[in-house]
Amino acid sequence: MTAILTAMAKYALILLIVFYTYCSFMVLRGNKVNSNPAALRLQSAIMYMIHFIAYTIIFINVKEKKIIVLYLAQVLYFSITKGIFLLTYRKKISKALLNNMYMLLCIGFIALTRLSYENAYKQFIIVTATTIICFFIPVLIKILKNIPYLTWLYCIAGIVMLGVVLVMGRITYGAKISINVGFFAFQPSEFVKILYVLFLAAFLSKSQSFKRIVISGVFAGMHVIILVFSSDLGSALIFFVVYVAMLYVATGQLLWVGCGFAGGTVASLIAYRLFSHVRIRVLAFRDPWSVIDNEGYQVAQSLFAIGTGGWLGMGLYKGLPTSIPVVTQDFIFSAIAEELGGFFAISLILICLSTFLIYIKIAMLHPGLFYKLVAFGMAVTYTVQTVLTIGGAIKFIPSTGVTLPLVSYGGSSVLCTLITFAIIQGICISIPSQPEKTKPEDEEDYDDEE
Amino acid sequence: MKNNEDFFDDSFEILDESLIDYSDREERDIESEEVRQNPKKQSEIKRTPKKKNFNRFILNQTILFTILFLGMIGYLVYFEYKDADEVINNNYNKRQTILDKSVYRGEIRASNGEVLAKSITNEDGSKSRIYPYGDLFAHAVGYNCNGKAGLELAANFKLLTSNAGLLLQIKDDLFGNQHPGDSVITTLDVNLQQSAYSAIGNNKGAIIAIDPATGKILTMVSKPDFDPNTIESDWDYIVSEEGNTCLLNRATNGLYPPGSTFKVFTLLEYIHEHPGDYSNYSFDCSGTLTRGEYSIDCYNRNVHGHESLIDSFAYSCNSSFANIGLTLDMTQYKHLCKDLLFNSNLPFSMTYAKSDFELNEKSSTFEIMQTVIGQGKTQVTPLHLSLIASAVANNGVLMRPYMIDHVENVDGRTVKQYESEKAKTLFSAEEAKTLSEFMGAVVSYGTGTKLQSSEYDAYGKTGTAQFDSSDNSHSLFMGYAENGTKKLAICVVMEDMPAGSTWAVPAAREVFDTYFAS
Numbered sequence: 001m002t003a004i005l006t007a008m009a010k011y012a013l014i015l016l017i018v019f020y021t022y023c024s025f026m027v028l029r030g031n032k033v034n035s036n037p038a039a040l041r042l043q044s045a046i047m048y049m050i051h052f053i054a055y056t057i058i059f060i061n062v063k064e065k066k067i068i069v070l071y072l073a074q075v076l077y078f079s080i081t082k083g084i085f086l087l088t089y090r091k092k093i094s095k096a097l098l099n100n101m102y103m104l105l106c107i108g109f110i111a112l113t114r115l116s117y118e119n120a121y122k123q124f125i126i127v128t129a130t131t132i133i134c135f136f137i138p139v140l141i142k143i144l145k146n147i148p149y150l151t152w153l154y155c156i157a158g159i160v161m162l163g164v165v166l167v168m169g170r171i172t173y174g175a176k177i178s179i180n181v182g183f184f185a186f187q188p189s190e191f192v193k194i195l196y197v198l199f200l201a202a203f204l205s206k207s208q209s210f211k212r213i214v215i216s217g218v219f220a221g222m223h224v225i226i227l228v229f230s231s232d233l234g235s236a237l238i239f240f241v242v243y244v245a246m247l248y249v250a251t252g253q254l255l256w257v258g259c260g261f262a263g264g265t266v267a268s269l270i271a272y273r274l275f276s277h278v279r280i281r282v283l284a285f286r287d288p289w290s291v292i293d294n295e296g297y298q299v300a301q302s303l304f305a306i307g308t309g310g311w312l313g314m315g316l317y318k319g320l321p322t323s324i325p326v327v328t329q330d331f332i333f334s335a336i337a338e339e340l341g342g343f344f345a346i347s348l349i350l351i352c353l354s355t356f357l358i359y360i361k362i363a364m365l366h367p368g369l370f371y372k373l374v375a376f377g378m379a380v381t382y383t384v385q386t387v388l389t390i391g392g393a394i395k396f397i398p399s400t401g402v403t404l405p406l407v408s409y410g411g412s413s414v415l416c417t418l419i420t421f422a423i424i425q426g427i428c429i430s431i432p433s434q435p436e437k438t439k440p441e442d443e444e445d446y447d448d449e450e
Numbered sequence: 451m452k453n454n455e456d457f458f459d460d461s462f463e464i465l466d467e468s469l470i471d472y473s474d475r476e477e478r479d480i481e482s483e484e485v486r487q488n489p490k491k492q493s494e495i496k497r498t499p500k501k502k503n504f505n506r507f508i509l510n511q512t513i514l515f516t517i518l519f520l521g522m523i524g525y526l527v528y529f530e531y532k533d534a535d536e537v538i539n540n541n542y543n544k545r546q547t548i549l550d551k552s553v554y555r556g557e558i559r560a561s562n563g564e565v566l567a568k569s570i571t572n573e574d575g576s577k578s579r580i581y582p583y584g585d586l587f588a589h590a591v592g593y594n595c596n597g598k599a600g601l602e603l604a605a606n607f608k609l610l611t612s613n614a615g616l617l618l619q620i621k622d623d624l625f626g627n628q629h630p631g632d633s634v635i636t637t638l639d640v641n642l643q644q645s646a647y648s649a650i651g652n653n654k655g656a657i658i659a660i661d662p663a664t665g666k667i668l669t670m671v672s673k674p675d676f677d678p679n680t681i682e683s684d685w686d687y688i689v690s691e692e693g694n695t696c697l698l699n700r701a702t703n704g705l706y707p708p709g710s711t712f713k714v715f716t717l718l719e720y721i722h723e724h725p726g727d728y729s730n731y732s733f734d735c736s737g738t739l740t741r742g743e744y745s746i747d748c749y750n751r752n753v754h755g756h757e758s759l760i761d762s763f764a765y766s767c768n769s770s771f772a773n774i775g776l777t778l779d780m781t782q783y784k785h786l787c788k789d790l791l792f793n794s795n796l797p798f799s800m801t802y803a804k805s806d807f808e809l810n811e812k813s814s815t816f817e818i819m820q821t822v823i824g825q826g827k828t829q830v831t832p833l834h835l836s837l838i839a840s841a842v843a844n845n846g847v848l849m850r851p852y853m854i855d856h857v858e859n860v861d862g863r864t865v866k867q868y869e870s871e872k873a874k875t876l877f878s879a880e881e882a883k884t885l886s887e888f889m890g891a892v893v894s895y896g897t898g899t900k901l902q903s904s905e906y907d908a909y910g911k912t913g914t915a916q917f918d919s920s921d922n923s924h925s926l927f928m929g930y931a932e933n934g935t936k937k938l939a940i941c942v943v944m945e946d947m948p949a950g951s952t953w954a955v956p957a958a959r960e961v962f963d964t965y966f967a968s
Contacts, residue, residue: 007619249507292542304543306526307534308607318552320545342530346523353519360512364505376508383515387522396525 002060006315009057013050014312014343020046020103021347024354027096028361033428034095043099044082047106051075054110054316061317066117074109074124078102081131085425089138092429094362100355101406101421107348108407108414111336112328114316119328119409130415134422141426147198148370154199155219161188161195162226178412187412189227189235193381194416194423196223196239197246201373204250213251217243224267233271233278234400238384240264245380246373285398298325302393305331305338306345313341328409330401333393348407352386362428371427378420535866536799539607541597549610555579556609556631558591558601560640561668561855566591567602567678581678583640586647588675589699590638590667590853595682600699604800605634605854608866613859630860637666637855645964646671649957655924655944656700656832659961662840662930662939664870665849669961672700702802705829706943709915710766710897711928712824714838715790717763717888718881719783720774731759731774739769744816746772746823749914763888764896766912768823775822780811790876791834797850797873798833805830824913832941835928838876839910840939842885843930846877889929898929900955905966906933910940912955914948922946927954931962938965 023046026039034040055071085098105127112120141147165178165188178187203216220243227236244260271278280295288296288303301324309319321327321335328335337345359379363372385402392399403410405417529537538545555577558567566587568580579594579602581587592600602609612619612629622629646657646669659669674696676684688694698704721728735754738747748754748768754761762770784807788794792807806829809821820826833851841848850873857866877885889909892898901908910929917924925947930939940958947953 245511248511249504252502252504252507289540292540297542300540300542303529303537304540304545306529307538308543308545308549310534311530314548318548320548323544342526346526349519349523349526353516356515356519357512360508363508369504372504372508376511380511380515383519387518391522394522394526394529396522 005060006057006318009053010313010315010341012053014341014347016046016050016053017340017344017347020050021350021354024096024100024103024351027099028354028357031365033093033362033365033431034091040095040099043096043103047099047103048075048078050103051078051106051110055113057316058110058113062117067113070113070117070121070124074106077124077128077131078106081128081135084135088135089425089429092431093138093425094358094428097355097358097362097421097424097428100351100358101418103351104355104406107336108332108404108409111332111407112409114339115321115328115332115335116409122411123409123414126411127414127418130418134418137419137422138426138429141423142430148202148205148368151199151202154195154202158192158195158199159219159222159226161192162223162230164188166226166230187410189230189232190412190416192223193235193238194378194420196220197242197374197377197381200243200246201370201377204246205368205370205373208251213247213256216247228267228271231275231277233275234388234402237388237400238381238402240267241384242377242380246377249373249376250369281398281400285395288395298331299392299395299399301325302331302334303395305334306342306394309338309341311342313337313339313344315339326401329403330389330399330408331393332404332408333390336407337393349386349390352383352390352405356383356386359424362424362431365431366427367432371430375424375427378424382417382420535608539604541603543607546606546610549607552629553610553612553631554628555594556860557633558605558609559633559635560638560643561636561666562640563635564640566636566638567594579678584679585675585677586640586643587638588678589672589701590636590643590670591678593676593678593681596685599697600800601634601636601853605857608632608634608854608857613857613863613865615859615861618860632860632865633858635855635858636853637661637668638670638853639668641968642669642961642964643671646957646961649942649960650944653944653947653953654700655942655947656704657940657942657957657961658701658832658836659938659940659965660836660840660851662843662937663849663935665840665851665873666855666870667851667853668938668965670699670701670853672698672704699801700832700943702798702800702831702833704831704943705803705806706832706924706926707826707915707917708824708828708830708835709913709924709926710768710824711835711911711913711915711926712822712828712830713763713766713771714885714889714911714928715787716771716775716778716783716822717759718790718877718885719778719786720759721881721884722782722786723777723779728759731762733757733762733767733770733773735762735767735769737769739772739819741772741776741815741819744819746819760888760891763911764891764894766892766897771823772819775818776815778818778822780809780813780818784810790838792828792830796834796837797848798852800853802833803831805834825916832943835926836939836941839928839930839941841876842882842889842909843932843937843939844882845879846875846882848873848876892929898927898955901929901931901959901962903931903959903962903966906931906936906962908958908962910955910958917946923948925953927958929958931966933966936966938962 020043023039023043027036029035055067059067082098082102085093109120109124112123200216200220224236224239227239244257247256272282283291284295284299288299292300305321305324316339319338321338324331324334333345336348356379359375359382363375363379366372366375382405385405388400388402389404391397403413406414555569557565559565565582569577570580571577581591590600592598592602594602598606609631611632613632614630619629642659650657650671650673654673656672657669658667660667676688676696688696734756735748737751737753738745746768754765754767757767757770787807792805796802808827809818817826821828837848837851850871852868854868856864856868859865886909889911892911893901893908897912898910908929908931910927913926915924915926925944927942930937940961942954942957944953944957
């Protein structure tokens with residue numbers, strides 16, 4: 001009976017997630033924030049169905065009461081916090097973004113509960129606490145008028161935090177990325193990602209003179225270099241790409257993008273020569289099979305998981321995802337692909353893509369350059385991080401040891417990603433109800449292209 | 451709540467003004483002198499003539515990042531569709547224990563459908579693996595215990611994957627039955643395998659035969675062997691016995707000195723270096739060749755007298771080839787051997803040993819004289835030599851050798867068909883033709899005359915490879931036979947048997963006769 005239920009659940013979950021994914025692109029259409037109420041409601045319903053089916057299977061396999069407790073707690077969390085968001089901010093927040101946020105959290109909860117109840121429990125507590133903080137963020141973004149002007153606060157706070165990690169950092173998997181705050185290993189680089197985008201947006205939105213571009217480059221470079229010396233190359237890469245992307249939006253000059261990529265290429269070559277753990281990652285990427293005992297072990301196990309799972313997946317508890325080292329963080333995608341299947345995994349990537357596009361839509365709808373840049377910068381941060389994690393897991397690119405936002409286990413990561421989502425919602429609610437007279441041509445432009 | 455919303459709406463007007471015109475605010479330490487004096491001016495410049503379309507810049511990059519996402523999805527699809535099957539079939543993938551519980555291991559069959567390995571359920575519910583042909587296919591099919599070998603290893607995950615229909619799978623789930631694993635249909639030919647098996651007899655050695663046009667491995671025999679039906683209980687005895695090498699698949703993993711079969715490589719290098727006039731080469735053989743303090747003897751010190759290049763090859767004259775070898779450009783020679791798969795990976799997906807060639811620019815005269823006639827440090831596998839013969843037979847094109855023809859589900863529906871594919875062009879068509887002329891001479895008047903037949907034309911090179919200082923040697927043959935478009939490439943190695951022409955050639959003949967009789 002367990003077997004047949006698991007098998008049926010496997011197919012049901014695939015159908016539901018594919019349907020959800022379809023909806024997540026439907027809701028992107030139109031130039032209003034919330035344009036497709038039917039699809040939005042459907043998304044919400046599908047999320048609860050996926051959550052219910054998956055936890056039923058988890059319970060059947062584990063047969064422990066605490067699973068039911070966790071499930072009910074999560075249902076309460078989803079419905080109450082979502083209710084609060086919708087009631088507080090009425091129709092102004094992006095429901096599509098809210099739905100995707102809960103869907104990604106839901107997939108994360110399912111995967112984590114299956115892999116390690118302790119991790120899932122801890123993650124749930126952090127998510128709940130953070131969400132309470134997040135209720136206030138959109139309104140703060142809207143009413144605090146000096147947010148665009150605290151340029152140097154963002155910059156200095158960011159550099160100091162990264163500097164502290166460099167000095168006091170604890171070594172984790174070859175990189176100094178966290179400091180111990182009591183029981184909780186805090187990763188400031190996650191938090192600095194937000195400050196960094198705010199800094200660049202504030203600085204670049206005021207003027208785009210050559211002098212300012214050079215100065216912005218110096219300070220952005222400082223962030224990246226500290227990260228490189230902390231050996232946190234995944235984050236360094238994210239910061240770098242975000243800088244180039246934001247610079248291009250602010251200046252519109254491809255020359256800067258060219259310079260950026262030339263510099264980036266040189267920097268990666270230097271990093272390759274300088275750091276042994278970069279060489280190891282590249283080696284494991286190029287041919288994991290020849291070094292399967294050591295360097296290639298993780299990537300090989302990840303590919304075994306994805307490959308053995310195939311299109312339909314092995315079914316929850318039918319695979320062996322725990323054979324992948326650091327599975328709950330860097331390789332959670334592989335665990336999902338193994339047990340829930342390739343179709344599910346591709347849907348997950350598409351949901352991440354639609355999340356990115358929602359960010360972009362909000363960036364384009366907001367008339368103010370600062371908020372445009374913040375939303376865009378955070379969109380790029382989100383995307384690069386997603387691509388680095390998933391791409392690393394499927395051997396599309398060398399693995400860099402970053403987490404999949406909202407899905408992977410990791411207190412700092414999920415905390416900061418939720419704050420980012422809340423900031424975007426804040427930008428979304430501060431989009432004026434009627435577009436300005438001077439702007440419509442812009443909007444038509446991108447509508448045509450879409 | 452109502453108040454709340456009003457509050458937001460009211461604040462819009464003030465907020466928007468201040469947000470759009472940042473340039474009205476000064477940042478005194480950085481803004482330029484001009485802007486500081488006249489902030490309005492800067493904002494005007496920004497707004498009217500230089501107004502930037504920020505959304506366009508955002509959109510450009512959005513397209514780029516979207517392509518990145520789609521590229522990643524494309525890669526994942528490609529991986530699942532194309533690579534996954536091969537990737538997961540790895541001993542490091544611990545999932546086979548899981549699959550073993552849920553899937554009933556599939557059958558391995560010969561090309562005509564004969565069952566070579568199947569699983570049965572015993573009365574007590576335990577499972578056994580049965581090999582109806584006993585030790586005939588011991589090395590090709592392998593065994594499914596103690597780490598696995600042969601096809602049982604190479605196709606492990608295919609045998610443990612069930613592509614049974616969805617309804618059947620659901621039915622099996624309902625009744626708690628195991629899913630029927632897929633069956634692997636090989637390229638192996640039972641008849642040919644039997645003839646090769648009897649040709650080696652009780653000697654040690656290996657025979658591998660390939661269809662040159664497709665790369666299908668039709669026969670793979672290695673002796674000594676074992677009975678896969680009882681391997682589990684025999685295991686401790688086999689591994690504890692000193693010098694027992696019955697688990698070694700000599701066809702793919704046995705490294706042998708090539709002996710005179712290596713003259714094919716030396717010959718080709720000489721032809722490369724003398725493209726127009728190699729037919730003018732002549733040599734007077736006195737049974738031995740001396741250079742300084744070293745000398746090379748012909749087999750049995752036979753005196754071959756005045757001979758051309760083709761005669762030297764047909765008679766396998768060591769003196770003449772040592773003489774040729776000393777004139778060769780070592781750098782080019784080394785490259786040629788590398789191109790012909792020495793010191794490199796073979797295009798073969800199962801386990802094999804890499805062949806080894808160690809001559810270079812610094813090698814001594816004696817090393818060169820030894821190596822060009824196939825002695826020295828060179829080591830080669832029968833698989834490798836059969837691939838060279840196969841490429842000569844196929845106009846210089848090497849087809850990727852393979853043993854799995856297709857995979858079927860339990861209902862006999864083909865799940866995956868393996869197509870033959872080109873691995874590499876080893877020779878130009880012209881070179882292949884020249885080599886076949888030389889190899890034909892070996893059969894028509896040289897050391898391989900025992901292969902003359904009315905059923906087919908045979909081509910090849912014999913070898914007698916000395917493996918110790920007391921003149922003990924292995925007997926080798928590499929070559930092919932053809933009748934119209936029907937071709938078969940072969941390599942025979944018989945250990946510790948004197949002279950290729952006496953032992954390996956008749957063995958090759960038995961296999962050719964069987965193949966062309968059918």
